[in-house]
Amino acid sequence: MDHLLLIKAVILGILEGLTEFLPISSTGHLIIAGSLLGYTDDTSRVFKIVIQLAAILAICWEYRRKIIDVASGLGRVPAANRFALHVFIAFLPAAVLGLMFHRIIKTYLFNPLTVAGALIVGGVIILLIERRTHVPRYETADDLDWRAALKVGFAQSLAMFPGVSRSGATIMGGLMFGLSRRAATEFSFFLAIPTMFAATVYDVYKNWALLRVEDLPVFTAGFVASFLAAFFSVRWLLRYIASHTFELFAWYRIAFGLFVLATAGFGWVDWADH
Template identity: 65%
Template sequence: MDFPLLLIALILGIVEGLTEFLPISSTGHLIILGDLLGYNDDASKVFKIVIQLAAILAVCWDYRDRLIKVAVDLPRERSAQRFVGLLFVGFLPAAVLGLMFHSVIKGVLFNPITVATALIVGGLIILYVEKRSYHPRVTSVDDLRWSDALKVGFAQALAMIPGTSRSGATIIGGMIFGMSRKTAAEFSFFLAIPTMFAATVYDLYKNGSLLHASDLPVFAVGFVASFFAAMWAVKGFIRFISNHTFVAFAWYRIVFGIVVLATWKLGLVDWSTP
């Protein structure tokens, strides 16, 4: 049993769970920490898929009552049909653009320097949005229009650039398009379900051959850590944004990105690139 590797799996699982649904980029954190901890081989590609799946399952568990109700009502209730339709519309841009550019983006942009730059740029955008006068038009997911879902879907597609943050793009995009913070966050969580499940299935199809039985203990540790960390993070995040802005997340992104770029520029850390 490789205990150092299990510890790395525990750390990365916790980081994935804590950051997946916060506007600070889970993918960016995993790329940077994976590089720093030396866990960026072929097995790590599948590991990151597994812990991402755990995070989305945690959201499904947190919102199980709503999801079960939608599933039961879907054949006959217009509200349930409309809710699923909104998710489908929001899912389409990322699905289409992801299929078109997935390989190019992973091959070129998945490195710590790109991530750090995107973290800083995203943080500055959040600060700009939070300085604007804010009068939300939509205060409930049920009040979303089809055009709202589509615009948030295009915002989500920006998160294909590592370091952007899927949740950050959808939440801040939702706020720009007139949603309240809580509504934007909840729609981001719901939209993550089809988006991340589809991405997981696609990535497993592309990288499934890299999965080996000897890796299962490492994957199991990461999966469990990610699941419980994500459950805690989602509940805490909703409570936090009920009374706070996203400014703290913006500054975290900016400082983290600057630290990575500074250590690279000064030669303190030899960040690897694909």
């Protein structure tokens, strides 16, 4: 067994879990970290699918009661029907645009320098949004109407550009379109479930030939690390936003993006070789 590879798997799993639901771009961090760790081969593509699935399942576990209530109430309970419809409406823009542009984005935009630029721009946008006067019209995720859900869905589609952050786009979009801080964050979590499941199924289909039994120990280590990290990350974020803005994440994005660009500019890291 390759113990070094197991260590890399745990590191990347923790990184995925910690960053997936924070507005700092898990994809961007994985691209940069994978490059630095030298884990960018074909197997790494499948590995990233596995640890993303673990992060989704952590959300499903955290909100299992809500998910069960909605699923069991479909067709019978108006509130459940309404909530499920709004999640579906918000899911559609990214689903349609993702199918149209998935290959182009994967081919041309998945590199550390592109991610660094997106991290910086996204950080500046978060700062600008947080400086606006914010008067919530929707206090909880259940209060949304279909128009607000659709607008959040279009905001989510911006995250197809690596480094933007799916959670960042949906949370900031939610704040702009009248959701309270908690409602925007929780709706981002619920919207992640169909969006990330769909992306996972599509990626597994595209990379089915790369699945190998001998990779199971590495994938298992990454899966467990990602699940646990995502579980604690989500709980921490909900406590944090109860009394804080998202400006901390904005400054982190800007600093991290500038650091990556500096490593390239001063020749410390040749990202073209990663």
